[in-house]
Amino acid sequence: MYSAKNAETSDAVNLNWTEKKNSTIVNDIHSKLNATRHRQVLRVTSGDQVQQLLRARQYEGSSFCIAGGRHSMGGQQFLTDGIMLDTSMMNAVVDFCPKRGRLTVQSGMLWGDLVDKLNALNEKHHCRWSIIQKPTGADDISIGGSLASNIHGRVLARKPFIADVECFTAILADGRRINVSRNENAELFTLCAGGYGMFGFVETITIRLMPSTKLLRKVALVSSEKLIELIENEQSKGALYGDFQFCIDSTAQTFLTSGILSTYHPCAEDTECNTNNVKLSEKNWRELLRLAHVDKEKAFTQYSEHYKRTNGQVYDSQTAQLSMYVPDYHDTLKHDCSGGASGGASEMISELYVPKHKLHEFLLAAKSALTRQKADVIYGTVRLIEKDDESFLPWAKDDFACIIFNLHINHDQISILSAKHSFRTLIDIAISMGGSFYLTYHRYATRKQLLSAYPQFRTFIARKRHYDPMGRFRSNWFNQMLLSLESDV
Numbered sequence: 076m077y078s079a080k081n082a083e084t085s086d087a088v089n090l091n092w093t094e095k096k097n098s099t100i101v102n103d104i105h106s107k108l109n110a111t112r113h114r115q116v117l118r119v120t121s122g123d124q125v126q127q128l129l130r131a132r133q134y135e136g137s138s139f140c141i142a143g144g145r146h147s148m149g150g151q152q153f154l155t156d157g158i159m160l161d162t163s164m165m166n167a168v169v170d171f172c173p174k175r176g177r178l179t180v181q182s183g184m185l186w187g188d189l190v191d192k193l194n195a196l197n198e199k200h201h202c203r204w205s206i207i208q209k210p211t212g213a214d215d216i217s218i219g220g221s222l223a224s225n226i227h228g229r230v231l232a233r234k235p236f237i238a239d240v241e242c243f244t245a246i247l248a249d250g251r252r253i254n255v256s257r258n259e260n261a262e263l264f265t266l267c268a269g270g271y272g273m274f275g276f277v278e279t280i281t282i283r284l285m286p287s288t289k290l291l292r293k294v295a296l297v298s299s300e301k302l303i304e305l306i307e308n309e310q311s312k313g314a315l316y317g318d319f320q321f322c323i324d325s326t327a328q329t330f331l332t333s334g335i336l337s338t339y340h341p342c343a344e345d346t347e348c349n350t351n352n353v354k355l356s357e358k359n360w361r362e363l364l365r366l367a368h369v370d371k372e373k374a375f376t377q378y379s380e381h382y383k384r385t386n387g388q389v390y391d392s393q394t395a396q397l398s399m400y401v402p403d404y405h406d407t408l409k410h411d412c413s414g415g416a417s418g419g420a421s422e423m424i425s426e427l428y429v430p431k432h433k434l435h436e437f438l439l440a441a442k443s444a445l446t447r448q449k450a451d452v453i454y455g456t457v458r459l460i461e462k463d464d465e466s467f468l469p470w471a472k473d474d475f476a477c478i479i480f481n482l483h484i485n486h487d488q489i490s491i492l493s494a495k496h497s498f499r500t501l502i503d504i505a506i507s508m509g510g511s512f513y514l515t516y517h518r519y520a521t522r523k524q525l526l527s528a529y530p531q532f533r534t535f536i537a538r539k540r541h542y543d544p545m546g547r548f549r550s551n552w553f554n555q556m557l558l559s560l561e562s563d564v
């Protein structure tokens with residue numbers, strides 16, 4: 076039986092896996108604050124290989140972590156001195172059912188590729204299916220990583236990703252391959268979705284699609300006071316997607332409380348898409364990010380003006396969800412960033428949830444705390460989610476407003492500590508309003524905050540021990556959760 080005590084131990088056997096290897100020091104894409112040394116990084120190509128690894132004599136007693144697109148920032152995909160199973164080569168379409176709108180892919184497929192491949196399948200089979208939701212901030216997030224964090228997009232009136240998953244196949248800690256769905260191995264369905272890779276290696280995933288739709292974007296500059304009412308009003312007129320991107324200028328009266336509301340409304344199928352009329356190029360995008368660091372007022376004004384010009388543009392329901400993310404954008408900002416951070420700098424995200432009617436109150440409290448703490452907000456969004464009543468460890472415990480903050484962090488102890496303080500403050504505010512927070516972005520929450528938002532966390536660990544008594548699947552995130560609860564587990 077493993078415990079927090081042996082969380083970081085590993086034997087030093089010389090391993091001879093013949094797969095192509097990456098560097099064994101691996102970091103996350105966005106915050107770049109999780110550089111982790113692994114004993115080996117194995118780019119697996121199939122579930123069969125994972126079975127062999129789990130059963131191989133030379134890996135006896137070894138623990139494995141699973142990494143997809145490496146966007147999580149809490150170390151869920153990393154394990155110090157562990158063996159990393161990198162899924163980036165598992166990116167094939169396994170099956171497509173044009174009749175039912177079901178697509179089965181290997182778990183390492185990234186959303187951007189999935190959309191391209193689905194477009195090609197639509198053409199080949201003369202049909203028009205679309206994804207329902209994907210993470211909005213980046214396209215190179217994997218389907219396996221999306222299941223493991225139970226992601227959400229900007230879709231309205233919808234639960235997190237678990238609701239879009241029909242079934243999947245998984246390799247368990249003992250090497251068995253199983254089918255997992257609401258009817259087969261049903262408990263593992265609820266544990267793997269939002270289980271952060273702790274219950275098995277997900278090999279293939281079948282997702283539900285929706286008929287492709289043309290969407291007209293409506294844009295308005297609004298105040299958060301009336302935001303929920305406005306979104307619900309647009310929903311009643313048929314809006315399928317929507318979000319609110321708030322003012323990031325902490326010197327402005329309107330900091331966090333004014334922003335751009337975009338909603339997306341189905342329109343006639345033969346309407347021509349005109350998304351290229353007004354579009355941000357990579358150059359524009361980099362400039363906006365630079366301004367968000369050095370001149371927030373100008374950044375928000377330019378951003379709002381851009382969005383207002385897209386009012387009335389027509390998008391395809393798939394491409395409307397794609398986004399521009401430049402993984403190295405922070406490198407080009409080096410000279411512009413506050414303090415000239417010699418040790419590097421990046422952004423870190425946090426996502427909080429509150430009951431919808433508490434949204435404005437939350438933003439006012441966050442405004443006051445973040446201004447007091449001089450937090451450097453680079454970007455922020457509000458979206459809506461419906462209650463997730465399926466996953467074992469749901470973050471959407473109710474119909475919530477989701478508030479996302481991207482904070483700038485210089486990579487020095489003071490800056491990191493102050494971000495940690497801000498994130499903890501935001502969690503406290505959300506919890507005091509009956510809300511919650513997302514586990515995927517960092518592991519700064521205190522034990523009290525963790526148990527308050529996720530009261531079932533101890534049972535989650537107990538189920539982990541049941542399915543994986545030898546701790547074959549581990550991560551730095553899980554190890555820290557164990558340490559944090561150690562006295563009671």
Ligand SMILES: Cc1cc2nc3c(=O)[nH]c(=O)nc-3n(C[C@H](O)[C@H](O)[C@H](O)COP(=O)(O)OP(=O)(O)OC[C@H]3O[C@@H](n4cnc5c(N)ncnc54)[C@H](O)[C@@H]3O)c2cc1C
Pocket residue numbers: 104105140141142143144145146147148151152162182183209210211212213215216217218219220221223224225226227228270271272273275276277278400424515516550
């Ligand atoms: C810029 C940015 C924007 C984002 N936007 C959103 C958003 O809009 N909505 C949202 O919900 N989230 C968002 N996220 C969070 C992101 O979606 C999650 O962290 C997601 O889990 C990352 O997936 P990944 O493919 O990058 O996987 P990784 O970060 O590599 O792994 C994430 C988790 O998935 C597990 N995992 C990966 N593959 C498998 C597998 N095959 N089997 C079992 N477990 C597996 C890993 O072990 C780990 O626990 C964003 C993150 C960033 C950095």
